[in-house]
Amino acid sequence: MFDLSSVDLLDAFTRELTMCRVRPGEHVVVLSEPASRGDYVAAAFGAAKACGAHVISATVPGGSPAPIPSTHTGAGPGLTSVLTDTTAQDLLKSADLVVDLTQEGFIHAPVQQEILRAGTRIVFVCDAPDVLIRNLPQDGDKDRCLQAADLLKRSADMRVTSRAGTDLSVRLEGSRPEFQCGYADDPGRWDHWPSTMVLCWPEISNGRIVLAEGDILLPFKEYVREPVTLEVRDGHIEDVTGGAEAKLLTTFFEDADDQWARSLSHMGWGLMRGADWFATALYGKGDLMGMDARAFAGNFLWSTGPHPVLGRESYAHLDIAMRGCTVSVDGTETVTDGVLADR
Numbered sequence: 001m002f003d004l005s006s007v008d009l010l011d012a013f014t015r016e017l018t019m020c021r022v023r024p025g026e027h028v029v030v031l032s033e034p035a036s037r038g039d040y041v042a043a044a045f046g047a048a049k050a051c052g053a054h055v056i057s058a059t060v061p062g063g064s065p066a067p068i069p070s071t072h073t074g075a076g077p078g079l080t081s082v083l084t085d086t087t088a089q090d091l092l093k094s095a096d097l098v099v100d101l102t103q104e105g106f107i108h109a110p111v112q113q114e115i116l117r118a119g120t121r122i123v124f125v126c127d128a129p130d131v132l133i134r135n136l137p138q139d140g141d142k143d144r145c146l147q148a149a150d151l152l153k154r155s156a157d158m159r160v161t162s163r164a165g166t167d168l169s170v171r172l173e174g175s176r177p178e179f180q181c182g183y184a185d186d187p188g189r190w191d192h193w194p195s196t197m198v199l200c201w202p203e204i205s206n207g208r209i210v211l212a213e214g215d216i217l218l219p220f221k222e223y224v225r226e227p228v229t230l231e232v233r234d235g236h237i238e239d240v241t242g243g244a245e246a247k248l249l250t251t252f253f254e255d256a257d258d259q260w261a262r263s264l265s266h267m268g269w270g271l272m273r274g275a276d277w278f279a280t281a282l283y284g285k286g287d288l289m290g291m292d293a294r295a296f297a298g299n300f301l302w303s304t305g306p307h308p309v310l311g312r313e314s315y316a317h318l319d320i321a322m323r324g325c326t327v328s329v330d331g332t333e334t335v336t337d338g339v340l341a342d343r
């Protein structure tokens with residue numbers, strides 16, 4: 001029996017590494033753990049070779065130091081085996097590009113910042129094959145992200161409203177706007193394939209968030225079925241009321257035993273035009289990280305827990321993707337009733 005799935009993926013990974021500007025003679029490290037997809041390791045390895053780069057495949061032991069199960073949350077601390085092994089860290093720092101095929105990545109680990117400061121670029125990949133291919137980054141995606149991030153940088157306030165009853169005012173000062181565009185092309189850049197979104201890290205937000213049917217709760221990968229109302233004061237969730245999902249969120253906040261569990265984290269809006277809102281319904285939970293949900297064009301994505309700008313370390317991370325919101329930044333509508341204004 002032959003396993004040819006990696007061959008099917010080779011074109012997509014080669015396109016991705018080309019977008020990451022992998023050049024002949026560069027050094028690519030394909031980082032994996034035993035639970036990583038073997039076909040992704042092979043495809044990334046072959047793609048690096050196709051780009052003329054040197055390539056090393058490094059598989060390190062799995063295992064996370066997170067106090068709560070964190071598989072595919074996007075908030076894990078990374079692998080203990082990398083966090084505790086300076087030889088593994090040195091290998092990653094010496095690479096031009098790391099293709100991170102681990103289950104959780106190292107998104108919130110200080111070690112990742114150290115690796116990026118060495119000039120290494122990192123692209124994290126953890127979604128199903130056709131999700132990757134459907135959302136392959138396109139020329140122009142980065143420009144759209146940069147424009148949105150620039151708007152946030154020069155603005156003072158963001159307001160989010162919805163017919164369901166959301167009315168949230170957000171102070172943008174000091175909120176360090178940033179973006180994900182699906183590829184890591186500049187030295188020291190981390191990015192995520194697939195993704196196209198803009199986000200910021202506000203400290204102060206006030207008002208009410210009303211989740212409506214069909215909004216998506218991550219990492220649970222579940223649709224909201226009954227409206228949930230969250231009262232927000234000074235960036236903190238004071239009260240949660242509503243149906244079954246309200247109970248689920250309340251239990252998560254309590255069980256997390258984490259001082260930042262009810263504090264708001266990043267927020268922004270999705271720009272990924274190829275994303276499929278239905279993906280959450282169509283795949284097994286273990287097959288997805290859930291970037292279709294996190295980045296679909298015109299969503300309002302907000303989160304709880306970790307906040308690097310304010311120095312809050314937390315693994316109690318929820319990402320919540322809402323439909324039908326209107327997002328205005330200093331009076332400019334970037335999303336109207338869930339539809340991107342530039343569409």
Ligand SMILES: [Fe+2]
Pocket residue numbers: 074266303317318319
């Ligand atoms: Fe997040």
